[in-house]
Amino acid sequence: MENTKYVHGYSDREALRLNDQAETLDEIIHNDTIFSKGSFVLEAGCGVGAQTKIIASKNPDSTFISVDLSEASIREAKKMIHSLDIHNVELRQADIYHLPFQDETFDNVIICFVLEHLHNPMEALKEIKRVSKNGGTIIAIEGDHGSTFFYPDSTYAHSAIDCQIQLQKQNGGNSNIGRELYPLFKSVALSDVSVSPRMVYVDASKPQLVEGFIKNTFTAMIEGVGKKAVQQGIIDSSAFEKGINDLYRTSEPDGVFSYTFFKAFGVKENAL
Amino acid sequence: MENTKYVHGYSDREALRLNDQAETLDEIIHNDTIFSKGSFVLEAGCGVGAQTKIIASKNPDSTFISVDLSEASIREAKKMIHSLDIHNVELRQADIYHLPFQDETFDNVIICFVLEHLHNPMEALKEIKRVSKNGGTIIAIEGDHGSTFFYPDSTYAHSAIDCQIQLQKQNGGNSNIGRELYPLFKSVALSDVSVSPRMVYVDASKPQLVEGFIKNTFTAMIEGVGKKAVQQGIIDSSAFEKGINDLYRTSEPDGVFSYTFFKAFGVKENAL
Numbered sequence: 001m002e003n004t005k006y007v008h009g010y011s012d013r014e015a016l017r018l019n020d021q022a023e024t025l026d027e028i029i030h031n032d033t034i035f036s037k038g039s040f041v042l043e044a045g046c047g048v049g050a051q052t053k054i055i056a057s058k059n060p061d062s063t064f065i066s067v068d069l070s071e072a073s074i075r076e077a078k079k080m081i082h083s084l085d086i087h088n089v090e091l092r093q094a095d096i097y098h099l100p101f102q103d104e105t106f107d108n109v110i111i112c113f114v115l116e117h118l119h120n121p122m123e124a125l126k127e128i129k130r131v132s133k134n135g136g137t138i139i140a141i142e143g144d145h146g147s148t149f150f151y152p153d154s155t156y157a158h159s160a161i162d163c164q165i166q167l168q169k170q171n172g173g174n175s176n177i178g179r180e181l182y183p184l185f186k187s188v189a190l191s192d193v194s195v196s197p198r199m200v201y202v203d204a205s206k207p208q209l210v211e212g213f214i215k216n217t218f219t220a221m222i223e224g225v226g227k228k229a230v231q232q233g234i235i236d237s238s239a240f241e242k243g244i245n246d247l248y249r250t251s252e253p254d255g256v257f258s259y260t261f262f263k264a265f266g267v268k269e270n271a272l
Numbered sequence: 273m274e275n276t277k278y279v280h281g282y283s284d285r286e287a288l289r290l291n292d293q294a295e296t297l298d299e300i301i302h303n304d305t306i307f308s309k310g311s312f313v314l315e316a317g318c319g320v321g322a323q324t325k326i327i328a329s330k331n332p333d334s335t336f337i338s339v340d341l342s343e344a345s346i347r348e349a350k351k352m353i354h355s356l357d358i359h360n361v362e363l364r365q366a367d368i369y370h371l372p373f374q375d376e377t378f379d380n381v382i383i384c385f386v387l388e389h390l391h392n393p394m395e396a397l398k399e400i401k402r403v404s405k406n407g408g409t410i411i412a413i414e415g416d417h418g419s420t421f422f423y424p425d426s427t428y429a430h431s432a433i434d435c436q437i438q439l440q441k442q443n444g445g446n447s448n449i450g451r452e453l454y455p456l457f458k459s460v461a462l463s464d465v466s467v468s469p470r471m472v473y474v475d476a477s478k479p480q481l482v483e484g485f486i487k488n489t490f491t492a493m494i495e496g497v498g499k500k501a502v503q504q505g506i507i508d509s510s511a512f513e514k515g516i517n518d519l520y521r522t523s524e525p526d527g528v529f530s531y532t533f534f535k536a537f538g539v540k541e542n543a544l
Binding site: 197 | 448451458469525
């Protein structure tokens, strides 16, 4: 696979250096999301198209089908993709556990920030593997909330993050799935499995990530579950508020914040 | 820093562990520890020379003075450096808070796995800065035990790690200092400060790190504080044992382990 070779062409150190220099989350997680010219790619679980627009733009010579269970999300994604004048994506409603495609349809499959929400990520991977061609690369990108650490440290902040982890667990998901990608990929018998951690390390020397990641992505996300967490008695509101304040505190000039995404690569190889 | 306060102790096993750690992590943390030809470099806090041998070998055209507070460690280091036929290092006993060198003596200074043990890392950095020439680069490398996560996850394992963190804190140290290198370097007014995280991500596809890092470095280190932690009532012995078992469990074929070191670079620039 040409794209597989490209992806693994970087040494680990080289990848690290590129990562150190990246100023946006997109660069950190998608710098090597590159498919061979002419590839037919499935994006499984596209939501409103947040990753779709990045991946499709980076691969103008590939054709994408992006699916999501939610009709409403697909409608949103269609509007956005249309407004950006992106022409290499077809958006369709579909169930990831029962994909409306024949066996061995796609050259590659990519799945971003979806497995964390599924009751049965292994079944989803099996279905993805089914529709992937022999020799095709499957890529999964997931976060891991349990990888979060920061300075100044704060037990309140960790408790606030735990609210998100617990609520996601109640819904049958797993916010710490990033670290499990290696065993998951192995469990569905993919070959050449390799997992590349993508640490987002942020200090004041990276103002774009201070705003774009610490504040507007991570802390905003945790803040968003506060009401539900308090309603369900997981935390009391003043403790949650302290936690959120302490997360924002890490965005000050002497603060540091670290979160790790995981990107897994595996190849489908039919048994002989 | 007195020898007795050094949380890891000075046993032979400890010397071996430090050496194992350096050899396993060599590439990850020292790939870019490269000084200009002819540089005169201070290594502050060399212990038994675990990093010294790597740094000196990588920079045959630089001259090193490596110092440590412990006479016994310096003796060990001298033996080892001599046995390896390394000729560009002078080893001397010295106190990092009162270095026996004039202002602006060294082209560069490097300090590895030392700040974590100090009561006052900022004072040590000031002293290091004093003996560094104007325009010289200061490099610090530190771990961060709080950055550790793994699969399968285990609260027992986290409690065992916390024993080490607490014992080190009792001795005036800080096992989570890696994440603080950015504010520390800024606090002593170094210029061009940049911190490069070095994540050691280990799964079964990296058998050398499974053995060399998960088992023989990290878990062995935590195991080493068990007796003291139990004696001090920080944990009961069966819980500690479960924690150690769960750490070893992460080295099995479906296990994953992650730990992050931090490498900070800063430049001394005299005020005009």
